[in-house]
Amino acid sequence: MQVRILGSAAGGRFPQWNCGCGNCAGIRNKKFPGKARTQAQLALSAEGSTWFLAGASPDLASQIESCANLHPRTLRNIPRDSPIAGVVLAGCDLDHILGLLLLRELQPLRVYAAPSILQILREENSMFAMLNRVEPQVVWTAMNSGLSFPLLAADGTRSGLSCEVHFLSGRYPHYVKSDRGKLAADQATAALFFESGSRKRVAYIPAIGDLTDTLIKKMERVDMLLFDGTFWSDDELQRVQGSGETAHQMGHIPVEESLRLLKNINIKVGRKMFVHINNTNPILNETSAEHRAVRQAGWEVAEDNWQLEL
Ligand SMILES: [Zn+2]
Structure with a gap:
């Protein structure tokens, strides 16, 4: 299996356009011991010619250009003809779905998502109808928790990859207007397990x-783990902004806590990395004590354009 990390930052990317925190200011001044990052985006392929995206970030157009494997081909x-066959959604936060609108140029694709997320995108947000202007275009496919399913191209051919989704409790984004009672409480976010x-x-x-x-048991069986690295500490945003929600209130386990909670999976998982890193997170600074702590615990800090082979 080939895995390409097209983007590794949380929503807002790094640096973030309206942020002058130490990290963002440092990277603008070119005095930061770390790298800029685009918003979290993964691409996977069993054999290198048919690719699936995990999420669809607002940076997707430039991320596709940055990866020759994803460039279009000539067919007949x-x-x-794009090698991108489909998209698997782990949630419907804007930084995870806005890229779908960048894929509206009449390419047949299959989009996999939880039933409640399909409802939000297709019934509540008319813009996504741009993905169904012609036939064939986007085929929307519901995925259910705990069941492994083959990832198919829009025309139904098998890709050699399968996916198992594990729904997580979480909250739906603020833009969602649907009657919350009609949305499944556990479908707001998902853990995605890809297998070749x-x-x-x-x-x-x-x-x-x-x-x-x-979930920990499921994670123990993977060769590569890409895990929530949004914030280092629970009160990180409050300390930078002076107010705001905690990491937990925003649906993220802080990295310093994950390192403790996941200490025992160290010997079983092949490669472990934090991804979806917010611009305020001190692990972005490669000389920081926090970055060192992550590395010493056997984890990596994901970077854009890493190409990984399994
Ligand atoms: Zn910042």
Whole structure:
């Protein structure tokens, strides 16, 4: 399986346009011991020619250009065939779905998402109808928790990858107007487990507020774990902004807590990295004590354009 980290930052990217925190100011001044990052985005392929995206970030157009594997091909003399066959959504936060609107150029694709998220995108937000202007275009597919399903291209052909989704409790974004009673309480966010025919497994969990034993057991069986690295500490935003919500209130376990909670999976998982990193997070600074603590615990801090082979 091939995995490409197209983007590794949380919503707002790094630096964030309206943020002058120490990290953002430092990277603008080119005096920061760390790297700029675009918003979290993953691409996966079993054999290198058919690709699936995990999420669809607002930076997707430039992220596709940055990766030759995702550039369009010519099919039957028409230069409009993308190797991107589909998108699997772990949630419906804007930084995870806005990129879908950038994929509206009549390309047949399959979009996989939880039933409640399909309802929000298709019934509540008319803009997404741009993905169904012609036939064939986007095929929307509901995914259910705990069941493994093959990832298919829009025309129904198998890609060699399968996915198992584990719904997490979480909250729906503020833009959602639907009657909350009609949305499943556990479908706001999901952990995605991708598997190739050679039984290599990748877990992608960019947002998680609560760890259960069931989920930890599932994570123990993966070859690569990409885990919520949004904030280092619970009160990080409050300290930078002077007010605001805690990491937990925003549905994220802080990294310093995850390092303790996941201490025992260290020996079982092949490679572990934090992804979806907010611009305020001190682990972005490669000389910081927090970055060192992550590395010493056997974890990595994901960077844009990492190409990983399993
Ligand atoms: Zn900042």
